[in-house]
Amino acid sequence: AQKVTQAQTEISVVEKEDVTLDCVYETRDTTYYLFWYKQPPSGELVFLIRRNSFDEQNEISGRYSWNFQKSTSSFNFTITASQVVDSAVYFCALSADYGQNFVFGPGTRLSVLP
């Protein structure tokens, strides 16, 4: 069975602080994909990143960075110099290579205060 855990239910930071959102996953598949989605207050789901299980390189995109560590089954997401517009619920998700189902974590609600 596949499972995604996001232990942080809610995080509040002050603008310009760095913040890391944790994601721990469980799967028996050797090939799988990990995702992060952002859900702003407007409700839509915005794709942020996809990473396959064979690529453990960290990735940086502007103020966003992701740390994938298979040894600890974690795929953490860091926002550097947070901004109020980063306030949203962030979901980590897992899917096996040939699976049709994304298993979503429960989400972490990030509030960035001015």
Add this chain to the structure above:
Amino acid sequence: NAGVTQTPKFRILKIGQSMTLQCTQDMNHNYMYWYRQDPGMGLKLIYYSVGAGITDKGEVPNGYNVSRSTTEDFPLRLELAAPSQTSVYFCASSYGQGATYGYTFGSGTRLTVV
């Protein structure tokens, strides 16, 4: 660039009523999905389709039906609405298997059953 379009955005149903949630995509994606998001939770797969004429159950299909007569459309039918179906419903599509290509989500339909 319409992407994935869901209608309606909001709906209130009485117990026992029926309704159809519409989903249309204009990206010529073969794969389409319906998810529900309960308050404070991640998404759970209801039904999915890998092409016109082909549908299959996801994790939580009870109380729902789908059809896929065209590549573009994937409506979700609730036959006898129950309070447990109060949720936000997301339609998504992908070019190939979602795990490989990632999903494009619609903006969601917020359904309340009273």
